[in-house]
Amino acid sequence: MSEIKALGYLGFSISDPDAWKRYAENILGVSVTETDNGDMYLRIDSYAWRIHLKKSDHDQLDYIGWEVSDKQNLENLKRRLTEQKIVFEVGSDELIKNRKVKDLITFYDPDGTCCEVFYGPLQETNKPFVSPKGFRFITGDQGLGHIVLITKDHDAQEAFYTDFLGFKLSDYINTEVVPGKPFNISFLRCNGRHHSLALAPVPIPAKVAHIMFQVDSIDDVGRAMDAAEKDGVHFSFTLGRHSNDEMLSFYTMTPSGFDVEFGWGAIEVDDDTWHVKVHHTNSAWGHKFQRPPRK
Numbered sequence: 584m585s586e587i588k589a590l591g592y593l594g595f596s597i598s599d600p601d602a603w604k605r606y607a608e609n610i611l612g613v614s615v616t617e618t619d620n621g622d623m624y625l626r627i628d629s630y631a632w633r634i635h636l637k638k639s640d641h642d643q644l645d646y647i648g649w650e651v652s653d654k655q656n657l658e659n660l661k662r663r664l665t666e667q668k669i670v671f672e673v674g675s676d677e678l679i680k681n682r683k684v685k686d687l688i689t690f691y692d693p694d695g696t697c698c699e700v701f702y703g704p705l706q707e708t709n710k711p712f713v714s715p716k717g718f719r720f721i722t723g724d725q726g727l728g729h730i731v732l733i734t735k736d737h738d739a740q741e742a743f744y745t746d747f748l749g750f751k752l753s754d755y756i757n758t759e760v761v762p763g764k765p766f767n768i769s770f771l772r773c774n775g776r777h778h779s780l781a782l783a784p785v786p787i788p789a790k791v792a793h794i795m796f797q798v799d800s801i802d803d804v805g806r807a808m809d810a811a812e813k814d815g816v817h818f819s820f821t822l823g824r825h826s827n828d829e830m831l832s833f834y835t836m837t838p839s840g841f842d843v844e845f846g847w848g849a850i851e852v853d854d855d856t857w858h859v860k861v862h863h864t865n866s867a868w869g870h871k872f873q874r875p876p877r878k
């Protein structure tokens with residue numbers, strides 16, 4: 584039933600473009616294109632863009648772009664949204680042009696996060712992606728990476744993404760990331776990546792816990808760590824290996840306050856043999872939580 588094939592793109596409002604440009608190029612090693620109005624578009628592969636950073640006076644997640652393979656799948660999803668009486672909007676010509684896709688629709692999940700579902704993303708093979716750090720990102724069938732949303736209504740969110748949008752549940756981690764504050768995170772997939780989306784019911788106002796980029800070399804994780812240390816960026820979690828997707832990664836705080844997980848070596852899920860699992864630890868080792876500096 585699932586039409587959704589991958590996490591395609593993300594859009595954020597950001598208040599400090601200069602800090603973001605340095606963070607994106609020097610630590611993440613992604614390429615940055617600035618537009619006349621001050622917005623920035625980040626690239627990590629052949630897609631014309633993957634992350635849109637809109638210049639603003641505040642910091643927030645604006646939208647999540649989920650990719651379907653073609654018009655037929657978009658039409659199937661539109662039909663099911665209509666049947667379930669879920670309000671959606673057809674993308675305007677201007678929005679389609681801005682997103683550089685063939686077509687899209689927009690709707691909201693139960694927590695009020697704007698979801699865009701699109702097909703036909705522009706590929707810029709004539710302008711090959713060149714990482715300023717020489718990094719190569721794992722994308723392709725696995726999409727851009729993953730996003731972990733802070734959820735206000737975990738049950739409703741999990742049901743929406745699994746029962747309705749067709750994501751598969753990979754596993755749960757029931758743990759105390761912050762000592763004394765246990766919670767149950769659900770990890771959802773829509774392709775071979777262990778999770779493209781995770782839902783964390785943490786009682787904080789933020790919408791996004793982190794987004795994740797995966798590189799194809801363990802040494803590039805080390806190089807990104809070196810750059811982050813040199814720039815004095817806050818490490819939210821130290822280097823570690825996750826218990827469930829086996830990603831070796833570290834987390835730094837972006838200039839917007841949410842984290843980026845930068846990792847290597849995650850497993851790929853085989854639908855025929857996978858079974859839902861439960862973990863009581865976030866990590867096999869490492870990933871020590873570091874309190875953010877007081878402002």
Ligand SMILES: [Fe+2]
Nearest residue numbers: 729731795844
């Ligand atoms: Fe993650």
